[in-house]
Amino acid sequence: MYSTAGMETHRLPIYQTYGHLTRDEEAPVPTPIGAWEEKEEDNIDENVYRGDWADLPELILEKIYSTLNMSQRYAASQVCRNWYYAFHLPASWHTFVFDDHTLTRRKYNYYSGWTHMLDHLRTQMCLSTVGKHFKALIFAPETNFYNLYEFMSMISYYAETKHHALLSGLGSKVHTLRYTFPCSQATRDEDARLYGTGDHHRPSQENTLDQCTTMTHLTIINATKYICPLLHLTTFVNLKVLVVSPQNIGDDVIKALADSNLAHLHIVQNRYTPVDVVAVLQADTISRVIELYKDTLRVYGHTCLPRYHQAKSFHDRMDSWLLLMCRQSPNLETLMIRERISTATCLLIAHARPTLKHLYIRRNAVILRCDWGYNPEWSSEFYAWLKSCAQSYDEVEKEIAAMLGQSHWTMLSDKEYRNIKQTFVQFGQSDQ
DSSP, rough: OOOTTTTOOOOOOBBOOOOOOOOOOOOOOOBBBTTTTGGGGGGGTTTTTOOOOOOOOOOHHHHHHTOOOOOHHHHHHHHOOHHHHTTTOOGGGSEEEEETTEEEEEEEETTEEEEEOOHHHHHHHHHHGGGGGOOOEEEOOOBBBHHHHHHHHHHHHHHHHHOOOGGTTTTTTTOOEEOOOOOOOOOOOTTOOOOSSSOOOOHHHHHHHHHHOOEEEEEOOOOSOOOOOOOGGGTTOOOEEEEOOOOOOOHHHHHHHHHOOOOOEEEEOOOTTTTGGGGOOOOHHHHHHHHTTTTTTEEEEEOSHHHHHOSSSSSGGGHHHHHHHHHHHHHHHOOEEOOOOEHHHHHHHHHHOTOOOOOBBBGGESSSSSOOOTTTSSHHHHHHHHHTTTTHHHHHHHHHHHTTTTSSSOOOOOOHHHHHOOOOOBBBBBBO
């Protein structure tokens, strides 16, 4: 005999019992008594107004759909008839985001296990239904380049052939294309798996770009690891803003862009830019800018801080070339100087172009001296004034403020120069 005193007992749920069943009858699933009894706090009062979610206007529904991914849009379309109708509105598909799970299906790979592969039938149905409404194509960082290659190839093929009426107009409205590489050398994960395409990815990118004839803004940063000028950048007749890395732009590209309608050109270098193509301000660079853009140049400068050696000698610096650019560019409004110059050069720049609205100069790069020789075009009084004011930073700032018509003007510290907020164009997007 075992004693049950002091032992903890557990009560089993009580199930409903049924009588004897014949062979043709099916026993119901036993259910605990009281399992389906409604609680008082769960009672829903139908008289309480909770909003007309089914009657939202189309503008609001289009805004909601524009923030959802593919699977979320499908789930939202099942809410009601009005939301299903908004699912097919053109504005709901103006922005299309492609990632690792977009239009894919799971497939077992002997080497990699279960992976998400692009479903060509679903992709064709999607492009034929809403592809003509795309205005912004955003490619999120992906680990499977093969899916991206296949998707770009399908878009390029359908846009070129136009063999089906449902696919007409595909890519004709695209004005923005954003592509982000998943690789990050700074925070590199050695366990991450990347599936390549065997050097077929870049041609598919170029073919996709060829179909975006109405594009006005284009940002391509570090598209290649080594020097590879992209001549396709010159084929966009409506392009207004171009943001590109220095290794993807060469002499031929610069000359072709000079004859285009491009209004803003940003050359961006970062930690991934090859060392041999770092944008160092040189005489031939400024001379080419003066030759090609002197009549339309409004903004010129280098953001961030220089990470290369700068000469101290006047003949090795860019003082004379910067002054020449200011004299030759009548529409210049903004000038950013991070290179080493003298205080006399600062005064001459402000004197040569008093119409400047913004003049940014790094204080740590300014040398306190007047290393300019006498110019026959100057009067003796002007040269004496230049040599006198160039001996003091405070006098230079006061004189520049007076010439520019500003109440206060100062040189910037490295931190202030690094935090300059561009109000005209910030990497291809207007700040308003």
